[in-house]
Amino acid sequence: MTSWVVVDHVSKAYNGKKAVDDLSFHIDRGEIFALLGPNGAGKSTLIRMMTGLIQPDAGQIRMNGERVLPFKKEVKRYFSFLPETMSLYPNLTAGETLHFFSRLQRISRNRCDEVLDVVGLLEVKDKKIGGFSKGMRQRLGLAVALLDKAPLLILDEPTSGLDPYWASRFKEIIRRKKREGTSVFFASHDLYEVESLADRIAILNEGKLYYLGTVDDLKSKHPTEIRIQVRFEIPQDPDGLARELGVATFRRGDWIQLICRRDDKVRILRSLEKGGRKLADLHIHETTLEEIYRAISGGTPSPEMDKL
Numbered sequence: 225m226t227s228w229v230v231v232d233h234v235s236k237a238y239n240g241k242k243a244v245d246d247l248s249f250h251i252d253r254g255e256i257f258a259l260l261g262p263n264g265a266g267k268s269t270l271i272r273m274m275t276g277l278i279q280p281d282a283g284q285i286r287m288n289g290e291r292v293l294p295f296k297k298e299v300k301r302y303f304s305f306l307p308e309t310m311s312l313y314p315n316l317t318a319g320e321t322l323h324f325f326s327r328l329q330r331i332s333r334n335r336c337d338e339v340l341d342v343v344g345l346l347e348v349k350d351k352k353i354g355g356f357s358k359g360m361r362q363r364l365g366l367a368v369a370l371l372d373k374a375p376l377l378i379l380d381e382p383t384s385g386l387d388p389y390w391a392s393r394f395k396e397i398i399r400r401k402k403r404e405g406t407s408v409f410f411a412s413h414d415l416y417e418v419e420s421l422a423d424r425i426a427i428l429n430e431g432k433l434y435y436l437g438t439v440d441d442l443k444s445k446h447p448t449e450i451r452i453q454v455r456f457e458i459p460q461d462p463d464g465l466a467r468e469l470g471v472a473t474f475r476r477g478d479w480i481q482l483i484c485r486r487d488d489k490v491r492i493l494r495s496l497e498k499g500g501r502k503l504a505d506l507h508i509h510e511t512t513l514e515e516i517y518r519a520i521s522g523g524t525p526s527p528e529m530d531k532l
């Protein structure tokens with residue numbers, strides 16, 4: 225894969241305080257890349273620089289080898305952008321809104337109905353958007369971003385305001401864009417969505433990059449334990465099991481819960497049916513991105529973050 229976007233030692237300060245501090249990463253073609261971080265971490269500042277709305281104080285961002293700068297209109301053809309809040313005219317209908325943006329971008333009118341259909345708004349295309357719900361306005365914003373088949377989609381909190389059905393449809397839309405070869409860069413606070421969608425993630429904190437890589441690598445590097453819950457055909461003694469396997473165990477009614485390291489999982493599972501024991505049922509609770517994220521952003525960040 226080749227890099228479509230290169231963020232190269234980029235910094236931006238407001239009133240002497242760095243909002244983005246020496247960030248470097250790249251986005252490959254056809255890659256889904258998610259940006260995570262607590263409020264004020266610098267996500268929107270980074271997105272504003274990537275979309276050429278503001279200029280970095282230091283470093284540069286390149287798309288397809290060309291430098292992104294506020295006055296440089298040519299690079300705008302490389303991406304479509306869904307801002308966190310989109311200004312839409314309440315007196316226009318959904319159809320008129322799409323036609324407006326399609327004329328601006330010199331895109332065929334037929335494409336408007338196509339994208340309205342994708343976001344489930346074709347049936348209400350003649351309704352004024354002043355009467356739309358928050359979720360419908362968000363879907364309309366997504367339709368505007370999808371109008372142009374640009375090679376990169378940049379989305380700032382794309383599913384905020386979407387109900388679970390449309391949050392799930394959004395994921396299908398993004399996966400389809402990936403299959404078509406589009407790169408997708410999105411900021412989100414929805415860790416479940418990020419975990420199920422992103423090829424790679426970047427976690428920002430106070431403008432700095434705390435983690436860059438896959439969710440799986442983050443999980444394997446992070447020392448969080450997993451829980452295995454088992455029920456045997458003949459009830460077993462949890463303390464005996466703890467001594468035999470060298471893990472912590474707890475009784476939960478008919479079940480025994482074992483806490484072990486992720487890399488110890490296979491050894492534990494192989495041992496469970498030793499000595500004539502027979503499993504009746506089993507659940508494995510793997511650490512989620514949400515649990516890791518809480519662990520690294522909840523307490524004093526540095527010691528945990530340093531291990532990443």
Ligand SMILES: Nc1ncnc2c1ncn2[C@@H]1O[C@H](COP(=O)(O)OP(=O)(O)OP(=O)(O)O)[C@@H](O)[C@H]1O
Nearest residue numbers: 238239242243261262263264265266267268269270
């Ligand atoms: N226009 C501005 N003027 C002054 N300070 C700003 C401006 N924009 C952002 N900041 C500051 O820069 C830092 C990063 O803000 P930014 O909006 O990029 O964070 P964020 O990660 O997008 O937060 P959120 O999750 O709340 O949207 C914050 O300390 C914020 O107060």
